[in-house]
Amino acid sequence: VDDELRVEVDADVCVGAGQCALVAPDVFDQDDTDGVVRLLAPHPDAASYPAVREAAALCPSRAIRIVAPGRRA
Amino acid sequence: VNVPARPPAGRTLQPGSLPTARTGRFDPPPELAWIRAREPLSPLRYPDGHLGWLVTGYHLARTVLSDPRFSADSALKRVPVPRPGADPFMGAPALPGWLVDMDPPAHTRIRRALAGQFTVRRVAALRSGIARIVAEALDAMTAAGPPADLVAEFALPVPSMAICELLGVPYRDRDEFHRHSTTLFALDASAADADAAMATLTGYLRDLVRHKRVRRGPDLLSDVAARDALTDGELAGAGVLLLTAGHETVAGMLGLGTLALLCHPAQREALVRGRVPVDDAVEELLRYLTIFQFGVPRTPVEDVPLAGRVIRAGQSVTVSLPAANRDPDRYPRPDTLALSRVARGHLAFGYGVHQCVGQHLARLELRLAYPALFARLPGLRIAGGPDDVRLSHDMGFYGVHQLPVAW
Numbered sequence: 001v002d003d004e005l006r007v008e009v010d011a012d013v014c015v016g017a018g019q020c021a022l023v024a025p026d027v028f029d030q031d032d033t034d035g036v037v038r039l040l041a042p043h044p045d046a047a048s049y050p051a052v053r054e055a056a057a058l059c060p061s062r063a064i065r066i067v068a069p070g071r072r073a
Numbered sequence: 074v075n076v077p078a079r080p081p082a083g084r085t086l087q088p089g090s091l092p093t094a095r096t097g098r099f100d101p102p103p104e105l106a107w108i109r110a111r112e113p114l115s116p117l118r119y120p121d122g123h124l125g126w127l128v129t130g131y132h133l134a135r136t137v138l139s140d141p142r143f144s145a146d147s148a149l150k151r152v153p154v155p156r157p158g159a160d161p162f163m164g165a166p167a168l169p170g171w172l173v174d175m176d177p178p179a180h181t182r183i184r185r186a187l188a189g190q191f192t193v194r195r196v197a198a199l200r201s202g203i204a205r206i207v208a209e210a211l212d213a214m215t216a217a218g219p220p221a222d223l224v225a226e227f228a229l230p231v232p233s234m235a236i237c238e239l240l241g242v243p244y245r246d247r248d249e250f251h252r253h254s255t256t257l258f259a260l261d262a263s264a265a266d267a268d269a270a271m272a273t274l275t276g277y278l279r280d281l282v283r284h285k286r287v288r289r290g291p292d293l294l295s296d297v298a299a300r301d302a303l304t305d306g307e308l309a310g311a312g313v314l315l316l317t318a319g320h321e322t323v324a325g326m327l328g329l330g331t332l333a334l335l336c337h338p339a340q341r342e343a344l345v346r347g348r349v350p351v352d353d354a355v356e357e358l359l360r361y362l363t364i365f366q367f368g369v370p371r372t373p374v375e376d377v378p379l380a381g382r383v384i385r386a387g388q389s390v391t392v393s394l395p396a397a398n399r400d401p402d403r404y405p406r407p408d409t410l411a412l413s414r415v416a417r418g419h420l421a422f423g424y425g426v427h428q429c430v431g432q433h434l435a436r437l438e439l440r441l442a443y444p445a446l447f448a449r450l451p452g453l454r455i456a457g458g459p460d461d462v463r464l465s466h467d468m469g470f471y472g473v474h475q476l477p478v479a480w
Contacts, residue, residue, distance in 0.1 A: 032194075034185035034189045060423075062139055
């Protein structure tokens with residue numbers, strides 16, 4: 001079992017609503033031309049886990065997937 | 074909160090039309106709460122006799138709005154509150170650039186042409202400009218009053234000037250486009266008047282877009298035009314949507330939100346004294362007031378099993394955002410305005426691929442405007458009699474037509 005949280009994004013379904021960049025700016029950014037998500041940290045710091053989970057829950061196009069839940073925090 | 078007693082319990086509700094009559098200034102029609110408690114997915118009778126569905130539960134609303142089988146295509150759309158004499162079934166393809174009436178991939182192409190202009194980073198860079206607009210509106214209002222109509226002097230000019238500067242629309246034309254956008258969102262406007270307002274606004278934006286293609290300015294319309302991703306017609310249509318929605322919605326939230334804060338002195342005090350973060354306060358006001366008042370129309374393109382029922386392909390669905398945002402399964406004591414609660418995740422901006430593209434701009438305007446208003450005018454109060462406060466029951470976006478104040 002992976003101890004670290006791992007996150008993936010699906011840029012094809014992203015609509016650039018920016019919820020992720022709002023709540024977890026250390027992990028997600030947006031492209032300046034189309035607003036689409038840019039993943040800055042596929043293995044974020046444990047301190048960011050709650051924000052990453054919230055970003056995944058808030059994402060309106062369900063473009064964020066937490067592929068390993070991260071058991072450390 | 075004045076909520077009438079519930080109707081007698083029964084197994085299934087008889088399908089009725091969408092409740093629209095409010096009994097409190099800030100609360101959705103009370104029948105929505107009864108319906109949600111019994112059946113968060115319930116049969117809904119549309120004005121043309123069509124039997125469809127009403128979604129009032131928060132979790133079901135998110136499910137429907139994020140499921141691509143529920144189409145937003147206006148060719149399939151039926152609205153629960155049509156204009157007088159208009160067919161509730163829209164049955165026409167989306168106008169060019171009118172992305173709220175489209176599904177992916179057509180929607181995605183237009184959305185992406187715009188979304189880069191509204192990223193969190195881009196909007197944050199507008200902060201000082203919006204703060205200046207807020208301060209100037211307060212200067213003008215305090216120079217001329219008291220008294221003042223808070224809507225005409227503050228709630229409308231702030232978002233109107235902000236969206237004009239962002240888009241590159243001349244602010245001197247505001248009276249004209251505000252009149253047309255009021256017609257566009259007024260439920261009692263005839264279909265012919267609404268069509269005429271739409272045609273005038275689209276023509277105005279098309280001329281502006283053509284001008285920007287030749288003489289580029291430091292604004293959104295020029296930037297998007299320069300990328301050549303959209304035709305003149307598409308950018309004009311999207312521009313009408315951004316211009317009208319961009320000022321009517323925030324104006325509604327500023328007017329109604331100010332009224333709500335004036336009517337909840339303890340909450341206002343907590344905000345003014347910094348006991349609640351302004352960002353949290355704004356999210357709670359968005360949830361509590363949810364001004365997109367009659368719901369989002371969707372149509373399944375195939376049979377969809379949902380909450381123990383089957384929604385048949387082509388059966389119209391209305392998702393009530395005000396009802397979903399007052400769902401006690403999601404928000405404890407949902408009918409209480411509690412600025413300190415964590416309201417994030419509310420559906421005031423919608424959900425799914427159509428979630429408001431300008432939401433960060435709206436947030437920024439509200440986060441700057443409420444505190445500045447109460448800091449500048451600590452004695453702000455409602456002036457005149459109760460009838461002088463005119464609420465916009467007659468608009469797609471709920472808000473305040475007129476709010477006389479003194480200080």
